Amino acid sequence: MSVAQSTRAGSSTTVKGGRGSPARRRGRMFIPFVGPALAFYTVLFIVPTVIAVWISLHKWAGSGPMQWRGLSNYVALYHDTLFRRSLLNTLELLVIVGVVMFILSFVMSLVLRDMAGKKIARAVIFFPHMINALVFGAVIGFMFNPGGLVNSLLQAIGVNSPPQWLSPDNLFPLIMAAMLFITTGYYTTILMAGVDRIPPYFYEDCAMAGANAWQRLRYVIIPLTWDVFGVCAVLWTISSIKIFEIIWIFGGSNGVGQPPTQSWTTAVYTYATAFGGQSIPAYGAGTAAAVVSLILVAVLVVLLRRAMRRDVIEF
Known part of the structure; x- marks a missing residue:
């Protein structure tokens, strides 16, 4: 009896961990x-x-021997006022443009939800995102330069001293406005997909319960599109820290081939440092700035995911 039990146990063990x-x-x-x-x-x-x-971790000009520096490049970044300014500009772009953009995108997604010709409207508002950033930056630079279209129109209506839009003090707000114009349609399209997937019977139940527009927004629309908001927040965090082309294309405005340092972000700082925009190329220092940007993205994405974590609502 014990032999049979042992045999069965052995065969069971073989089947459990066997090839099949x-x-x-x-x-x-x-x-x-x-x-x-x-x-x-x-x-x-x-x-x-x-x-x-x-x-x-090295000092390197892109060719020749590499000199070990340890964490010296990171210490230099910490004490570099230009890098701190670039980091602050990056965070301002992330937060200010992000908040305004998500508000506009969400409002537009609600307005377009029941609008006739919704598909055409969605294609129109998505179009700015399809334009190449270099082309868009060149067009904006042409329009807002001192003798450009915008100042010509202002002078035509009696403004004798139009603003210097591309001056170091005004350039970064102009870049933020341009990014808002480019990205709003893209995130509106994503949020519209989230709003459109809400089954109609939720709205019917709200109407039967006598819920007003604010209650319907707070208790139905936002909770059922919260996961879409989370995805959009992560996408914007990653893309905002990588913004480079539209800033660099304004470089011709100051005659030195690069934008004024007041408008730099960490991406621009990385490029200018690594490829010698300021002096000789410094691949080690530029790569250190890129690594800091990577760490910043990772930390912000983790914090966003934790802050926006909610139970998944299935419907």
């Missing part, structure tokens, strides 16, 4: 399905990130 067990089948399926994506991610992200961190 679910665990082994999942293990065999991992390589053909997940392996290529993991290799792709490793080659295009993990390896470049490790190389960037290694370069940031």
Whole structure:
């Protein structure tokens, strides 16, 4: 009896961990399905990130021997007033443009929800996002330069001393307004998709319960689109810290081939430092700034995900 029990137990153990067990089948399926994506991610992200961190610990001009500096590049960034100004500009762009943009996008998504010709309106408001940033920056620079279209129109209506839009003090607010124009339609389209997926019977129940517009917004629309807001917040956080082209294209306005330092973000600082916009190329210092930007993105995304975490509402 004990031999039979032992035999059954042994066979059970063999079946559980045998070649045909679910665990082994999942293990065999991992390589053909997940392996290529993991290799792709490793080659295009993990390896470049490790190389960037290694370069940031050295003094290097892009060619010749590398000199070990340890954390000196990061200490120099901490004491660099220009980098702190660039970091502050980046955070201002992230927060100010982000808040105004999400308010406008959400309002527009609600207005367009029941509008006739909604698809055409969605295509129109999405169009600015399709324009290349370099082209858009060049057009804006042409329109707002001292002899451009905007100042010509202002002079035509009697404004004898129009603002110097591309001056160092006015350039960054103009860039923020341009980014607001470019991105609002993109996030409106995403939020419209979130609003459109809410089943009509939720609105019917609100009407039967006598809920007003504010109650319908607070207890139905916002909770059911909260996950879409979370995705949009993460996308904007990542893209805002990478903004570079539209800022750099204004460089011709001051005659030195680069924008005034008052309008720099961390992306512009990284490029100018690494490729010698200020002096000789300093790949180590520029890469250190890029690593700091990467850490900033990671921290902000984690904080956003935690702050916007809610129970998933299925409907």
